Amino acid sequence: MTLRFFMLFGIISAVLLIVCIVRSSMSKRPISKPVTGLLLCVLVVVVGNIFIAVTASEKLAYVGYMLYLTGTDVMFYFFAHFCCEYCEISFKKTWSQYFIMSIVILDFFSVIVNPMFHHVFVLEKIEVTDGLYYSLVSNAFHYVHLAINYILALFCFAIILKSAIKSSHLVASKYWMIIILFVIVAIWESYYIFSKEPIDSSVIGYTIMAIIIYYYAVQYSPFRLRDRMLSEVMVKLEDGIVFYNIDDKCTYVNDSALDILGEEEENKEMFGNALLGIINDEGYIREDEYECSRIYTGSGIEKYLTLSWHRMYDNQQKHIGSYISIHDRTLEEHKMKEQIYKSTHDNLTGIYNMEFFCTQVRRRLEDNPDREYTMVVSDICEFKLVNDVFGHDAGDSILIQIADFLRKYCIEDDVYGRLSNDRFALLMPTSDYSDKKFLDLTVVDPPKVMGNEHHPIYIQMGVYMNVDKDLSAYQMIDRAFMALHSIKGDMAQKLAYYNDDIRNSTIWQQSICASLKDAITAGDIVPYLQAQIDSQGKMRGAEVLVRWNHKTEGFLPPGKFIPVLEEQGLIIQVDKFMWRSACEILRRWTDKGDYNTYLSVNISPRDFYFVDLLETFSSLIKEYDLHPSRLRLEITESAVMADKNSRFRVMKKLRESGFILEMDDFGSGYSSLNMLKEMPIDVLKLDMVFLRESENMARSRDIIESMVSLAHKLDLSVINEGVETQEQVEFLKTIGTEMFQGYYYCRPLSVDEFELKYDM
Numbered sequence: 038m039t040l041r042f043f044m045l046f047g048i049i050s051a052v053l054l055i056v057c058i059v060r061s062s063m064s065k066r067p068i069s070k071p072v073t074g075l076l077l078c079v080l081v082v083v084v085g086n087i088f089i090a091v092t093a094s095e096k097l098a099y100v101g102y103m104l105y106l107t108g109t110d111v112m113f114y115f116f117a118h119f120c121c122e123y124c125e126i127s128f129k130k131t132w133s134q135y136f137i138m139s140i141v142i143l144d145f146f147s148v149i150v151n152p153m154f155h156h157v158f159v160l161e162k163i164e165v166t167d168g169l170y171y172s173l174v175s176n177a178f179h180y181v182h183l184a185i186n187y188i189l190a191l192f193c194f195a196i197i198l199k200s201a202i203k204s205s206h207l208v209a210s211k212y213w214m215i216i217i218l219f220v221i222v223a224i225w226e227s228y229y230i231f232s233k234e235p236i237d238s239s240v241i242g243y244t245i246m247a248i249i250i251y252y253y254a255v256q257y258s259p260f261r262l263r264d265r266m267l268s269e270v271m272v273k274l275e276d277g278i279v280f281y282n283i284d285d286k287c288t289y290v291n292d293s294a295l296d297i298l299g300e301e302e303e304n305k306e307m308f309g310n311a312l313l314g315i316i317n318d319e320g321y322i323r324e325d326e327y328e329c330s331r332i333y334t335g336s337g338i339e340k341y342l343t344l345s346w347h348r349m350y351d352n353q354q355k356h357i358g359s360y361i362s363i364h365d366r367t368l369e370e371h372k373m374k375e376q377i378y379k380s381t382h383d384n385l386t387g388i389y390n391m392e393f394f395c396t397q398v399r400r401r402l403e404d405n406p407d408r409e410y411t412m413v414v415s416d417i418c419e420f421k422l423v424n425d426v427f428g429h430d431a432g433d434s435i436l437i438q439i440a441d442f443l444r445k446y447c448i449e450d451d452v453y454g455r456l457s458n459d460r461f462a463l464l465m466p467t468s469d470y471s472d473k474k475f476l477d478l479t480v481v482d483p484p485k486v487m488g489n490e491h492h493p494i495y496i497q498m499g500v501y502m503n504v505d506k507d508l509s510a511y512q513m514i515d516r517a518f519m520a521l522h523s524i525k526g527d528m529a530q531k532l533a534y535y536n537d538d539i540r541n542s543t544i545w546q547q548s549i550c551a552s553l554k555d556a557i558t559a560g561d562i563v564p565y566l567q568a569q570i571d572s573q574g575k576m577r578g579a580e581v582l583v584r585w586n587h588k589t590e591g592f593l594p595p596g597k598f599i600p601v602l603e604e605q606g607l608i609i610q611v612d613k614f615m616w617r618s619a620c621e622i623l624r625r626w627t628d629k630g631d632y633n634t635y636l637s638v639n640i641s642p643r644d645f646y647f648v649d650l651l652e653t654f655s656s657l658i659k660e661y662d663l664h665p666s667r668l669r670l671e672i673t674e675s676a677v678m679a680d681k682n683s684r685f686r687v688m689k690k691l692r693e694s695g696f697i698l699e700m701d702d703f704g705s706g707y708s709s710l711n712m713l714k715e716m717p718i719d720v721l722k723l724d725m726v727f728l729r730e731s732e733n734m735a736r737s738r739d740i741i742e743s744m745v746s747l748a749h750k751l752d753l754s755v756i757n758e759g760v761e762t763q764e765q766v767e768f769l770k771t772i773g774t775e776m777f778q779g780y781y782y783c784r785p786l787s788v789d790e791f792e793l794k795y796d797m
């Protein structure tokens with residue numbers, strides 16, 4: 038190669054390199070930093086070589102060689118840095134960086150100090166065809182320099198080769214390009230070394246390689262790769278994509294679009310047009326983009342879709358087509374519907390829940406301001422007992438039956454729902470209401486799950502006719518329930534209508550409950566005693582009966598306030614007070630020397646829920662130092678029915694502790710002779726109520742006689758309560774009854790009156 042040619046080439050290279058350096062330094066890609074460094078170094082090497090080629094001065098040639106050698110040192114450093122970045126291998130702050138940097142710096146200084154020691158090279162003047170030329174004569178450290186350069190070159194080559202082998206052929210081309218250049222430059226360089234040519238023409242190779250590296254690393258974006266990636270994304274995309282050409286003809290449909298719409302590839306044109314039709318219908322007036330939500334039923338399956346249409350342009354803003362992206366919201370929509378359904382409907386029966394029923398009631402009333410409506414609520418009698426005796430499945434099946442009935446019975450204008458547990462509500466136009474319809478409903482046949490046992494389920498209803506539309510739905514329900522409460526416990530009554538009396542009674546009940554606590558502390562609630570007399574006419578004990586001297590209502594008999602307190606769960610407060618009062622009285626009598634007279638206290642069925650009876654009575658007896666047999670406990674049969682096994686357990690323990698248990702009101706309610714033999718009791722209190730009420734006296738007497746004899750057979754003693762006439766007493770004596778309680782002997786008396794009368 039002639040010097041002139043080399044010089045010309047050098048200048049062109051320098052210019053090209055400067056352009057690349059400027060552009061690379063402006064690039065924001067991270068790799069542009071090592072590339073800029075690399076280009077700068079190659080520029081230094083080229084400039085060095087130009088000096089070598091053009092100068093006749095030995096000094097300038099010396100500087101040229103210095104630039105050339107130091108330039109290649111730093112060039113290899115940047116090349117290593119570039120290769121690592123290019124192959125995505127960490128370089129900065131790694132051992133490789135520190136090692137390469139150290140050897141490069143050492144060699145750099147070795148070259149710098151060459152003018153002093155000449156350990157790297159000296160110059161030799163050579164004549165060539167077109168002029169003078171200073172050639173490099175290697176000393177020992179030049180070989181060290183070359184060795185370092187070759188080691189670094191090999192390191193870079195290995196990195197690039199490894200990445201080329203590992204990566205996909207679509208990506209590998211960027212590595213192979215550099216490998217090929219690498220090999221060419223290496224061959225060129227080797228040729229220079231072995232041919233002993235004076236001018237290092239491999240610099241040309243460096244330049245070309247640097248520029249191509251710059252192009253690949255900083256400028257090049259692999260279109261083939263990008264296109265491949267885009268088409269891959271398009272195929273894998275969950276959303277459907279449909280492309281249209283400028284004539285709105287469908288040209289491409291991805292797999293997801295086919296899946297979403299449940300269509301076949303061959304129908305793509307047809308449904309492509311159908312989709313575009315939807316966009317058109319929705320009012321796309323040749324705008325650039327449009328989005329709409331639609332239910333698509335093209336293939337017979339209902340799909341909730343969000344369609345977005347976009348018009349596409351090229352660089353010159355010329356229309357090149359459009360596409361529709363299809364987002365399938367069917368699953369989300371179903372989930373949302375399910376959630377809404379769950380939050381508005383009752384899980385078990387599938388009809389409206391309380392909140393949604395109330396919302397719908399409000400809506401119905403507002404939509405029909407001129408129509409009168411009636412609110413009906415229902416409650417199953419003793420539903421807890423049904424669950425307890427027949428199991429929860431049976432209970433659930435009754436509730437489902439009621440909901441099914443409502444579904445069948447109700448017409449469009451009715452609103453119905455399950456409010457809670459066994460409570461249902463129905464709002465209907467008053468004109469459609471007739472009590473006959475409901476009376477049929479009040480006895481539900483026992484569901485099959487209950488087997489053959491005949492246990493009809495009674496339902497009671499409260500009706501609030503012509504609801505006041507200014508009230509909230511909750512208040513309307515409350516009023517219907519007030520009516521229902523007025524007949525609660527009376528199974529013979531099935532329907533009750535709300536009226537002002539019921540409202541007043543509810544208000545009265547609320548005031549009674551509210552004043553209870555104060556009444557107890559103020560001493561308005563007091564025990565009365567009714568004597569129990571033996572067949573010789575001797576008083577043996579007394580029943581403790583509560584009385585309330587109400588501040589405003591006057592004297593209240595228990596029948597008036599006890600059911601109210603029982604329902605509100607407040608009876609326990611009264612009972613605890615009565616039990617304690619009984620103990621106080623017994624203590625006083627004992628202190629006066631009476632160790633025998635006993636007192637019977639009443640236990641409400643509700644008390645079992647609120648206190649541990651064994652614990653309560655045991656500690657009372659202990660506190661007042663009394664024998665347990667002097668505090669008799671009266672329990673009604675209905676108290677035991679609710680949860681037979683656990684109640685029997687408590688009763689047995691009470692008996693074992695020495696208390697005497699009396700079965701109260703036997704014969705007045707739903708007495709079962711069957712229960713009698715299992716019941717852990719000592720005394721049977723036979724209520725004379727049906728001797729009083731019966732028309733067939735002879736028959737009633739026979740029943741009483743057999744009951745007394747049965748009780749005796751079961752080792753129970755009998756107290757006849759409600760004895761009113763001498764005739765009754767005489768009859769009862771003939772059949773062997775030993776104890777009596779009733780107006781015939783004595784009405785309930787205040788404690789003072791009682792003590793005075795019986796000289797206590």
Ligand code: C2E
Pocket residue numbers: 567581582583594595596599608611612615639640641671701702758759760761778779780781785
């Ligand atoms: P009970 O336990 O069966 O009490 C007997 C009821 O019969 C008493 O009514 C008593 O006054 C009444 N009586 C007594 N002899 C006759 C008679 O010859 N003829 C008629 N017709 N009635 C008679 P009272 O005091 O009105 O109590 C009614 C019910 O209230 C009681 O029935 C009892 O179940 C309940 N009760 C009374 N005091 C309490 C109490 O402190 N706690 C609880 N939980 N209930 C109580």
Ligand code: MG
Pocket residue numbers: 580639671701
């Ligand atoms: Mg009693």
Ligand code: MG
Pocket residue numbers: 701702722724758
């Ligand atoms: Mg009684």
